[in-house]
Amino acid sequence: xxxxxxxxxxxxxxxxxxxxxxxxxxxxxxxxxxxxxxxxxxxxxxxxxxxxxxxxxxxxxxxxxxxxxxxxxxxxxxxxxxxxxxxxxxxxxxxxxxxxxxxxxxxxxxxxxxxxxxxxxxxxxxxxxxxxxxxxxxxxxxxxxxxxxxxxxxxxxxxxxxxxxxxxxxxxxxxxxxxxxxxxxxxxxxxxxxxxxxxxxxxxxxxxxxxxxxxxxxxxxxxxxxxxxxxxxxxxxxxxxxxxxxxxxxxxxxxxxxxxxxxxxxxxxxxxxxxxxxxxxxxxxxxxxxxxxxxxxxxxxxxxxxxxxxxxxxxxxxxxxxxxxxxxxxxxxxxxxxxxxxxxxxxxxxxxxxxxxxxxxxxxxxxxxxxxxxxxxxxxxxxxxxxxxxxxxxxxxxxxxxxxxxxxxxxxxxxxxxxxxxxxxxxxxxxxxxxxxxxxxxxxxxxxxxxxxxxxxxxxxxxxxxxxxxxxxxxxxxxxxxxxxxxxxxxxxxxxxxxxxxxxxxxxxxxxxxxxxxxxxxxxxxxxxxxxxxxxxxxxxxxxxxxxxxxxxxxxxxxxxxxxxxxxxxxxxxxxxxxxxxxxxxxxxxxxxxxxxxxxxxxxxxxxxxxxxxxxxxxxxxxxxxxxxxxxxxxxxxxxxxxxxxxxxxxxxxxxxxxxxxxxxxxxxxxxxxxxxxxxxxxxxxxxxxxxxxxxxxxxx
Numbered sequence: 124x125x126x127x128x129x130x131x132x133x134x135x136x137x138x139x140x141x142x143x144x145x146x147x148x149x150x151x152x153x154x155x156x157x158x159x160x161x162x163x164x165x166x167x168x169x170x171x172x173x174x175x176x177x178x179x180x181x182x183x184x185x186x187x188x189x190x191x192x193x194x195x196x197x198x199x200x201x202x203x204x205x206x207x208x209x210x211x212x213x214x215x216x217x218x219x220x221x222x223x224x225x226x227x228x229x230x231x232x233x234x235x236x237x238x239x240x241x242x243x244x245x246x247x248x249x250x251x252x253x254x255x256x257x258x259x260x261x262x263x264x265x266x267x268x269x270x271x272x273x274x275x276x277x278x279x280x281x282x283x284x285x286x287x288x289x290x291x292x293x294x295x296x297x298x299x300x301x302x303x304x305x306x307x308x309x310x311x312x313x314x315x316x317x318x319x320x321x322x323x324x325x326x327x328x329x330x331x332x333x334x335x336x337x338x339x340x341x342x343x344x345x346x347x348x349x350x351x352x353x354x355x356x357x358x359x360x361x362x363x364x365x366x367x368x369x370x371x372x373x374x375x376x377x378x379x380x381x382x383x384x385x386x387x388x389x390x391x392x393x394x395x396x397x398x399x400x401x402x403x404x405x406x407x408x409x410x411x412x413x414x415x416x417x418x419x420x421x422x423x424x425x426x427x428x429x430x431x432x433x434x435x436x437x438x439x440x441x442x443x444x445x446x447x448x449x450x451x452x453x454x455x456x457x458x459x460x461x462x463x464x465x466x467x468x469x470x471x472x473x474x475x476x477x478x479x480x481x482x483x484x485x486x487x488x489x490x491x492x493x494x495x496x497x498x499x500x501x502x503x504x505x506x507x508x509x510x511x512x513x514x515x516x517x518x519x520x521x522x523x524x525x526x527x528x529x530x531x532x533x534x535x536x537x538x539x540x541x542x543x544x545x546x547x548x549x550x551x552x553x554x555x556x557x558x559x560x561x562x563x564x565x566x567x568x569x570x571x572x573x574x575x576x577x578x579x580x581x582x583x584x585x586x587x588x589x590x591x592x593x594x595x596x597x598x599x600x601x602x603x604x605x606x607x608x609x610x611x612x613x614x615x616x617x618x619x620x621x622x623x624x625x626x627x628x629x630x631x632x633x634x635x636x637x638x639x640x641x642x643x644x645x646x647x648x649x650x651x652x653x654x655x656x657x658x659x660x661x662x663x664x665x666x667x668x669x670x671x672x673x674x675x676x677x678x679x680x681x682x683x684x685x686x687x688x689x690x691x692x693x694x695x696x697x698x699x700x701x702x703x704x705x706x707x708x709x710x711x712x713x714x715x716x717x718x719x720x721x722x723x724x725x726x727x728x729x730x731x732x733x734x735x736x737x738x739x740x741x742x743x744x745x746x747x748x749x750x751x752x753x754x755x756x757x758x759x760x761x762x763x764x765x766x767x768x769x770x771x772x773x774x775x776x777x778x779x780x781x782x783x784x785x786x787x788x789x790x791x792x793x794x795x796x797x798x799x800x801x802x803x804x805x806x807x808x809x810x811x812x813x814x815x816x817x818x819x820x821x822x823x824x
Contacts, residue, residue: 189340
């Protein structure tokens with residue numbers, strides 16, 4: 124698949140209608156989506172984030188609004204931090220406040236859509252119903268969907284409820300919200316309107332049918348039933364045939380599809396004729412005359428039989444997809460691997476959606492497709508290929524099946540896969556992060572971070588480096604609770620053991636081994652390139668690096684810490700400034716090592732007045748003098764001896780493996796232990812106040 128979105132020669136379809144697209148989405152008060160702004164790409168938007176950050180809520184909201192029928196919401200669908208507003212409104216009502224003021228207090232679920240179009244188009248199609256802004260410079264239509272208390276329903280909502288105290292207490296709380304749970308679905312209504320932002324008076328009511336003819340929504344759910352092989356009716360892929368046949372049979376379907384559907388009908392008709400002549404006659408002989416039962420007066424009503432077939436029922440109940448076997452025996456769908464079935468399922472569903480969109484007599488202006496967790500059962504390489512080729516799918520299907528009319532589709536992919544997330548471009552990624560609500564209620568709410576905007580100030584070469592690094596290393600920063608950046612292979616191999624040792628010695632209930640921590644080997648020369656991204660993701664991160672003291676007479680030459688005056692470490696000079704002295708680094712306090720949501724850890728003496736290592740290896744030796752038989756030597760020789768031992772390490776991986784599996788006990792170097800304890804004991808959310816706020820990032824340099 125080599126075609127891309129841009130391969131379609133223009134954005135005008137065969138009807139002369141300029142393709143429109145959903146440009147921006149705002150959600151208020153729906154579950155975790157308390158107040159969310161989300162921009163969408165013209166092609167594929169990839170939504171990433173930890174578990175329970177609102178990704179599924181977004182898909183569910185669109186599913187309800189774009190599916191047939193009136194969308195329904197329950198009390199549980201309102202953001203948790205808004206629930207107290209029901210009680211506040213109740214108190215206000217019983218204090219005889221005006222109904223409008225009571226309504227302003229009551230929670231409302233709102234979805235705002237900004238739809239981009241070209242005002243030079245010969246025909247806006249159904250979009251014309253939504254364009255009410257007379258400003259010729261504006262090229263966006265705005266749609267607002269509101270779920271609010273119905274007209275005149277305030278008294279009914281608070282009927283027979285004694286609301287006097289401003290603070291709700293148990294057991295009154297439970298009784299009140301049980302009533303709200305019963306009444307909200309009945310008294311709240313959902314409406315659609317075209318609006319002009321900033322002008323409440325410019326509002327046009329829209330019918331649901333008109334709105335759904337503007338945007339067609341389709342969904343490929345995370346749970347696809349592909350691994351259910353116990354129920355014989357789970358021919359999941361075969362069920363798609365029915366939908367494809369139905370689409371091919373409608374009046375607006377592609378001519379070739381209509382011809383194929385007619386041939387299927389003709390084939391079944393031929394079978395039907397045979398049944399009428401032979402099968403029906405024999406089946407009628409099984410019915411005896413009613414007179415044989417001796418009921419007087421009933422007589423023989425002349426019952427007969429008729430057996431009919433239709434293509435839809437054949438496809439639904441008697442047709443499934445199989446795979447070629449041997450000796451003329453085909454293998455059932457469920458015998459194929461789950462990964463292959465998942466990929467085939469997604470591709471067939473996309474084909475089904477494509478054909479249904481163009482066969483729709485309502486001619487939707489744009490098409491929105493949610494694909495949840497496409498990585499299910501797919502191996503990493505297949506995941507990367509899938510997301511890499513997804514943008515080109517629209518062009519391929521258009522060229523192959525519908526050369527005259529462009530498929531105006533936007534794909535929204537939600538994923539927990541680092542392979543999918545890292546293969547997508549930064550510009551297409553939206554990071555969902557759940558944080559404590561700003562209302563102070565203690566409940567969490569989602570914020571959306573757009574990497575296109577968030578990394579916009581980062582130099583292009585740094586963006587390219589970050590994207591390549593994350594793709595090559597399969598790093599999972601987008602999904603981790605915390606992160607550790609390390610220098611090299613020694614720390615990477617020993618870090619899990621050091622975490623276990625600290626958790627065991629400190630006897631903590633929630634140790635580092637029980638937290639989702641992403642470990643990235645970046646080296647001292649590249650760690651600073653991640654600062655902007657880490658701060659943007661608000662990811663609490665420990666950076667373990669080396670103090671890298673250098674000879675004051677030759678900056679290209681490494682030396683022991685006691686002999687050095689400055690550091691060659693790019694990470695430390697970025698954080699503390701060019702020319703920072705070794706003495707200043709050694710005197711830095713724990714708070715001075717904090718930068719936004721990041722903490723840096725570099726070598727320090729195990730105790731005041733003792734020697735300090737330059738790299739991990741000599742710091743490890745100094746932390747374990749007895750293990751290396753240096754404990755009986757004079758303390759003023761420890762630095763030099765540890766330096767010598769470190770220079771004797773030819774293969775760092777062997778050094779790390781040797782001590783990782785060694786039976787003897789050893790101590791974690793102090794600088795790493797301090798950093799890991801900070802990471803372990805801190806909440807995953809970033810600190811509200813940081814010690815150092817004026818940090819020079821690579822983008823600012």
